[in-house]
Amino acid sequence: SREAAAAGAWPRTPLAPGEAIAAQSGAFERDPQESSTTDEELSRAGSPGSRGGGGSTTPDYGEKRLPQALIIGVKKGGTRALLEAIRAHPDVRAVGTEPHFFDRNYEKGLEWYRNVMPKTLDGQITMEKTPSYFVTNEAPRRIHSMAKDTKLIVVVRNPVTRAISDYTQTLSKKPEIPTFEVLAFKNRTLGLIDASWSAIRIGIYALHLENWLQYFPLSQILFVSGERLITDPAGEMAKVQDFLGLKRIVTEKHFYFNKTKGFPCLKKPEDSSAPRCLGKSKGRTHPKIDPDVIHRLRKFYKPFNVMFYQMTGQDFKWEQEESDK
Numbered sequence: 001s002r003e004a005a006a007a008g009a010w011p012r013t014p015l016a017p018g019e020a021i022a023a024q025s026g027a028f029e030r031d032p033q034e035s036s037t038t039d040e041e042l043s044r045a046g047s048p049g050s051r052g053g054g055g056s057t058t059p060d061y062g063e064k065r066l067p068q069a070l071i072i073g074v075k076k077g078g079t080r081a082l083l084e085a086i087r088a089h090p091d092v093r094a095v096g097t098e099p100h101f102f103d104r105n106y107e108k109g110l111e112w113y114r115n116v117m118p119k120t121l122d123g124q125i126t127m128e129k130t131p132s133y134f135v136t137n138e139a140p141r142r143i144h145s146m147a148k149d150t151k152l153i154v155v156v157r158n159p160v161t162r163a164i165s166d167y168t169q170t171l172s173k174k175p176e177i178p179t180f181e182v183l184a185f186k187n188r189t190l191g192l193i194d195a196s197w198s199a200i201r202i203g204i205y206a207l208h209l210e211n212w213l214q215y216f217p218l219s220q221i222l223f224v225s226g227e228r229l230i231t232d233p234a235g236e237m238a239k240v241q242d243f244l245g246l247k248r249i250v251t252e253k254h255f256y257f258n259k260t261k262g263f264p265c266l267k268k269p270e271d272s273s274a275p276r277c278l279g280k281s282k283g284r285t286h287p288k289i290d291p292d293v294i295h296r297l298r299k300f301y302k303p304f305n306v307m308f309y310q311m312t313g314q315d316f317k318w319e320q321e322e323s324d325k
Contacts, residue, residue, distance in 0.1 A: 062119035066110065067126045069151040069244055070143065073134025074202055076165040077155040078226035083129045084266055085237050088250050093118040094127040101128075102143055103136040110146065125244055131155075135201070135208050140215040151244060152216060156308075157226030158318040159203025159301045160294060164286050166199040172284060181293050193300045200297075206307035213311070223312050233264045 071079050087094050099105065101113045120126050133139040134154055143150055157165075167180045177183075184200060186192040195201055202208075212221065222243040229236045234252040241248050255264040302319060309315045 062121040062124070064114050064117045064119055065126045066114050066146060067117060067128050067150070068147070069125055069127045069153065070133065071127065071129030071131070071153045071155065072139070073131045073154045074156060074162065075131040076162050076169065077131065077157040078224070078229045079129050079131045079155050081229055081263070082153070082155050082224060082240070085233060085250055085254070086127065086240060088254055088266060089241065089246060090249065091123060091246055092125050092127055093120045094129070098130045099128050100130050100132065102133050102139040103130065106142060125246070137211060140212045144215040149220070152212070152221045153224060153240065153243070154221060155224045155226050155229065156205055156316065159205070159305070160297045162203050163199045163297065164289060166202065168284050168286050171287065180287065180289050184293060184297065191296050193296065203301060204304045206304045206311055209308065209311055218312065223314055225316055230263045
């Protein structure tokens with residue numbers, strides 16, 4: 001059928017026979033619908049005089065360094081909002097484009113990666129964000145071999161909402177794709193969720209985290225709540241700045257809640273310029289999903305969420321949030 005053919009365009013990771021979820025079940029395929037950074041954008045970001053950093057001024061001096069901190073995930077969790085907010089800190093320089101070094105461009109070597117980075121002065125932190133790192137099996141080992149003391153930031157969000165947001169992004173680019181309900185199940189009648197579909201698989205956070213903990217201690221990983229990044233951006237940014245060893249400079253005065261978009265926008269406190277909001281691709285209206293499908297997905301994710309809470313020592317209260325609806 002046409003729907004089945006279109007469904008085949010989605011990346012799906014084969015699961016080992018007899019295993020519902022396998023911790024080491026092979027490399028994740030790249031989502032062809034995921035927005036990617038072109039080589040041209042990266043060379044522009046790394047070129048002399050580029051303004052790809054952060055802070056209110058961007059001096060064209062200093063030197064290019066490998067990043068000391070990375071935002072490694074997750075897709076549709078709030079990573080762009082976090083990057084824009086932390087770039088408002090004068091001691092942070094971050095490349096705006098996603099380098100995809102540890103998943104797609106690793107063969108280009110560390111010098112290529114360094115050259116993509118903005119110049120920094122002593123005392124400044126170099127950062128980048130590529131959300132697909134979190135679900136890339138080779139990424140933890142590769143990052144560890146670059147620098148074992150790298151600080152890692154993961155923005156997580158209720159996996160059901162995240163999956164719908166992921167689907168919504170693809171739907172906006174490819175309106176001909178099957179419905180969310182068709183893609184989410186291996187067998188709708190039996191209620192079998194298709195965990196090999198990337199939109200669902202990304203949200204099994206405990207599975208991916210297990211891979212990272214083989215190389216990095218929990219103390220080097222900060223988990224940021226995508227929900228609290230919207231309801232209390234200053235509170236979450238305080239944790240991020242503490243984690244990075246920075247003075248708390250990005251505070252309440254940097255944010256303005258945009259009622260139309262439904263999330264906070266960043267403003268520069270030192271001038272009266274209009275708040276800077278994330279682009280039109282953020283805050284899209286989600287399609288209406290069959291409540292039964294949402295119920296089944298919540299049930300599917302619950303044990304993985306509980307495992308994730310235990311592994312991180314943090315309760316993100318996703319179940320409580322759902323019972324409030």
